[in-house]
Amino acid sequence: MSESYDFEVVKDNQIVAAKRRVRLPRLHAAWPIVAELAAVHVKGCLIRVRNARGEIEILIGVVAARRTFAAKAFAVVATLFVAGAAVDGLPV
Numbered sequence: 001m002s003e004s005y006d007f008e009v010v011k012d013n014q015i016v017a018a019k020r021r022v023r024l025p026r027l028h029a030a031w032p033i034v035a036e037l038a039a040v041h042v043k044g045c046l047i048r049v050r051n052a053r054g055e056i057e058i059l060i061g062v063v064a065a066r067r068t069f070a071a072k073a074f075a076v077v078a079t080l081f082v083a084g085a086a087v088d089g090l091p092v
Contacts, residue, residue, distance in 0.1 A: 001025075005057070007033055008048045009041050017041065027057055034058060038065035 002023045007030070009017040017037065024030055030049050037047050041062050049058035060068075 003027075004052045005030055006050045007037060008050070009037055009045050009062075010048055011042075011045045016045065027051075030058060034060065034065055035069045038062045038069065 002025050004021045004023055005027075007019040007022060008015045019033065019037075022030075022033065027049075034047050034049065038060075041047075043063050045062045047058070047060050047062065047065060048056055051057050
């Protein structure tokens with residue numbers, strides 16, 4: 001069963017961008033969309049994710065989101081390298 005979520009980018013209490021009624025199988029699936037929004041919006045913005053009832057499920061600053069996803073991406077690449085997997089098609 002999926003639920004609908006609204007993604008809002010907020011600056012100075014104004015919504016500057018939004019993705020409405022995004023159907024997701026679970027809340028965890030919202031994080032890639034949060035990362036996408038964080039990549040294209042400026043410092044000082046917040047990313048807010050609301051469920052269909054209007055309740056805030058996720059609230060994170062753009063800079064915090066960028067740092068979180070950069071750290072996770074680095075950890076994935078490091079894990080692949082240590083495991084001996086090919087990264088970017090290059091053999092390790």
